Amino acid sequence: MVSAKRIASDFRVFSRGYLRNKFGLFFGLIFPVILILIFGAIFSGNSSGTITVYTQNQDTGPFPSSQMDIAAQFVQALNGTMPDGTRVSDTWPIQVELVSPSENFTKYLADHSSSDGIIIPADFSAKYLAGQRVDVTVYGNPTSSTSGLVSGTVSGVANMFNLQRFNGSTVISISSTTVNTEQTQYVDFLIPGLIGFSILVSPMFSLVNISSEYKKTKLFKQLSLTPLTKMEWLASKVLWYIVLTVLSFLLMVTVGVVLFGAHVTLTVWLIPFLVLGPTLFASLGMLVGTVTKNPETAGVIGNIVTFPMMFLAGTFFPISIMPQYLQSIAHILPLYYIVEGLNNVMVYANYTGAVIDLAVVAVITVVIFAAAVKLFKWRED
Amino acid sequence: MIPIDVSSLKKYYGEIKAVDGISFTVDKGEIFSLLGPNGAGKTTCIEIMEGLRKKDGGDVKVLGLDPWKDGYELHKKIGVIPQEFTFFEKTSPREAITYYADLFGIKANPDEILKEVLLEDSAKVTFDNLSGGQKQKTGLALALVNLPELLFLDEPTTGLDPNARRAIWEVIRGLKAKGKTIILTTHYLDEAQQLSDRVAIMNQGRIVAMGTADEIIAQHGSGERLEIHGSKELANYIAANTELKVGYRKGMISIPLKQKIDALAALAAAEQSKLNWGEIHTRRDSLDDVFIKLVSGVVDEHGEIIVESKGSNSSN
Numbered sequence: 001m002v003s004a005k006r007i008a009s010d011f012r013v014f015s016r017g018y019l020r021n022k023f024g025l026f027f028g029l030i031f032p033v034i035l036i037l038i039f040g041a042i043f044s045g046n047s048s049g050t051i052t053v054y055t056q057n058q059d060t061g062p063f064p065s066s067q068m069d070i071a072a073q074f075v076q077a078l079n080g081t082m083p084d085g086t087r088v089s090d091t092w093p094i095q096v097e098l099v100s101p102s103e104n105f106t107k108y109l110a111d112h113s114s115s116d117g118i119i120i121p122a123d124f125s126a127k128y129l130a131g132q133r134v135d136v137t138v139y140g141n142p143t144s145s146t147s148g149l150v151s152g153t154v155s156g157v158a159n160m161f162n163l164q165r166f167n168g169s170t171v172i173s174i175s176s177t178t179v180n181t182e183q184t185q186y187v188d189f190l191i192p193g194l195i196g197f198s199i200l201v202s203p204m205f206s207l208v209n210i211s212s213e214y215k216k217t218k219l220f221k222q223l224s225l226t227p228l229t230k231m232e233w234l235a236s237k238v239l240w241y242i243v244l245t246v247l248s249f250l251l252m253v254t255v256g257v258v259l260f261g262a263h264v265t266l267t268v269w270l271i272p273f274l275v276l277g278p279t280l281f282a283s284l285g286m287l288v289g290t291v292t293k294n295p296e297t298a299g300v301i302g303n304i305v306t307f308p309m310m311f312l313a314g315t316f317f318p319i320s321i322m323p324q325y326l327q328s329i330a331h332i333l334p335l336y337y338i339v340e341g342l343n344n345v346m347v348y349a350n351y352t353g354a355v356i357d358l359a360v361v362a363v364i365t366v367v368i369f370a371a372a373v374k375l376f377k378w379r380e381d
Numbered sequence: 382m383i384p385i386d387v388s389s390l391k392k393y394y395g396e397i398k399a400v401d402g403i404s405f406t407v408d409k410g411e412i413f414s415l416l417g418p419n420g421a422g423k424t425t426c427i428e429i430m431e432g433l434r435k436k437d438g439g440d441v442k443v444l445g446l447d448p449w450k451d452g453y454e455l456h457k458k459i460g461v462i463p464q465e466f467t468f469f470e471k472t473s474p475r476e477a478i479t480y481y482a483d484l485f486g487i488k489a490n491p492d493e494i495l496k497e498v499l500l501e502d503s504a505k506v507t508f509d510n511l512s513g514g515q516k517q518k519t520g521l522a523l524a525l526v527n528l529p530e531l532l533f534l535d536e537p538t539t540g541l542d543p544n545a546r547r548a549i550w551e552v553i554r555g556l557k558a559k560g561k562t563i564i565l566t567t568h569y570l571d572e573a574q575q576l577s578d579r580v581a582i583m584n585q586g587r588i589v590a591m592g593t594a595d596e597i598i599a600q601h602g603s604g605e606r607l608e609i610h611g612s613k614e615l616a617n618y619i620a621a622n623t624e625l626k627v628g629y630r631k632g633m634i635s636i637p638l639k640q641k642i643d644a645l646a647a648l649a650a651a652e653q654s655k656l657n658w659g660e661i662h663t664r665r666d667s668l669d670d671v672f673i674k675l676v677s678g679v680v681d682e683h684g685e686i687i688v689e690s691k692g693s694n695s696s697n
Contacts, residue, residue, distance in 0.1 A: 013472055013476065018471075222467075225431070225461050226481060227456070227485060
């Protein structure tokens with residue numbers, strides 16, 4: 001029989017002990033915030049105002065002469081260089097990144113978590129030269145701060161082209177398409193990533209350490225002489241790390257939003273991740289501590305399990321920037337699904353993706369928890 | 382019901398016979414000590430009785446229960462201090478008592494228990510800041526939370542300074558006075574002698590002697606003997622000129638006396654030899670002597686038994 005009362009009393013003693021130990025508190029709560037400050041500071045300096053705008057130039061010709069390739073001149077102008085080669089200004093706000101005409105543009109934007117894009121249609125040059133009306137499509141998210149800047153820049157360039165040849169009558173017109181993906185900054189990834197980091201590190205290291213130490217010092221034996229069951233013991237540890245994770249989550253989100261203007265969406269969808277994550281890694285830590293002979297081996301095995309996840313699961317950098325083989329490795333790491341799930345909820349509002357991540361996390365958690373409870377022994381034969 | 386009934390208990394670790402067929406019973410209100418050098422099998426034995434280890438053979442009943450199968454039931458009724466007791470570092474004795482009381486689902490009075498184990502002064506000090514003796518007292522306090530009639534104390538004073546040991550002894554005597562039955566393991570002779578009603582001397586997994594100290598001495602001691610400070614030549618002379626068995630070791634001639642008159646014959650021979658001899662006295666084996674004989678070890682200056690390494694096996 002599992003007794004909530006015993007779990008509560010074990011929880012009380014454990015949490016009190018944890019709070020009295022400054023070291024644990026530092027790693028549980030303060031350290032992830034320090035990481036946000038460091039990484040946030042490093043990468044926020046990078047955004048000097050240039051916005052990357054994915055542009056699909058569908059007008060591939062053929063062109064009788066390069067002068068006739070108006071589409072290319074238009075792209076050049078979007079980058080702030082006039083057809084005669086002069087730079088418009090040193091602080092041109094956008095930077096065009098060309099996308100192959102064969103790509104599905106909407107999907108491409110979503111994959112690159114960008115809301116800013118331009119499509120130049122296939123007959124752009126021909127129609128322009130013929131003085132027929134042609135539409136450039138600007139993708140943007142009206143709620144994003146970059147969106148206005150992008151559409152303003154594009155209409156400015158279009159106006160210039162209209163003036164140049166047609167005295168201002170509208171040949172190139174702008175139509176806009178709304179994209180739901182918000183423009184994401186590095187810090188937007190960093191927050192779910194570092195929440196994932198703290199979901200992993202605190203419960204995992206702590207349980208590896210506790211379970212192997214308690215085995216060595218015979219504290220488990222001592223506890224086995226009381227009515228507390230091993231299931232209750234593990235449950236109280238898991239509960240504490242859920243509490244710690246939620247606290248750490250709130251702290252990190254506050255710091256990220258207040259100091260770095262991160263965009264995060266807070267919904268109830270986060271709750272299952274904040275509950276299952278610590279459960280998973282507390283159990284995994286327990287498992288490592290249980291199957292190893294002594295604290296030293298447990299520490300080594302714990303590190304072998306933890307470190308790849310710490311760096312490859314999308315905690316500090318989105319995994320899309322990693323080479324393919326590392327991405328494949330990431331897919332076998334449990335933390336990857338937690339971080340991806342948090343990103344799907346907090347950054348992309350992609351709940352279909354989040355449900356899949358959640359399912360994967362739930363299955364792994366159940367398996368690891370069951371294995372930990374099964375293999376973990378109070379007493380020896 | 383006899384609190385403890387052990388018969389032909391066996392526990393093997395591969396080739397090593399940690400416990401090799403031992404039998405004993407413990408009566409209500411008794412302090413029973415398992416005395417032996419490190420590796421004699423004391424801890425294995427006591428842990429089997431506590432239900433922390435599985436036996437390989439024989440029969441064990443503690444309070445009428447099978448300790449391994451009915452461990453969960455048994456643990457509600459017994460109190461235990463494991464060897465080298467430790468607890469959560471950042472928890473004070475008072476908090477620890479409250480925690481145990483919660484786990485056992487009973488109302489405990491922490492102050493009363495702290496007083497019983499002489500730990501009132503350190504009630505609020507966290508475990509990592511307690512001295513060795515205070516830590517053991519915390520262990521004792523926790524063993525008492527569920528008001529057990531039967532207590533298992535596995536080396537309760539190992540590693541403590543003499544004052545701390547005496548303080549623990551005082552607590553244990555207090556518990557006996559309250560009628561508790563206590564099983565104690567120790568490798569200190571004085572501890573066994575001071576505290577216990579009966580002692581079982583263990584060596585290499587077997588009980589080599591059991592009973593009260595006097596019974597053990599009577600059974601295994603050599604009886605009265607005459608000791609003469611003298612030379613090897615004198616020993617040889619006495620041996621040659623009497624019917625007596627003569628032992629010699631480091632300037633001490635030792636002659637077992639079958640009857641008192643044998644002493645006269647020995648002294649007459651010594652006088653006759655014209656050799657020098659010093660102090661004479663007669664003595665009986667003490668528990669120390671018996672112990673050393675039984676486990677072929679020596680007792681160091683702290684009263685701890687040290688056995689020459691051969692054949693020693695680990696009980697941990």
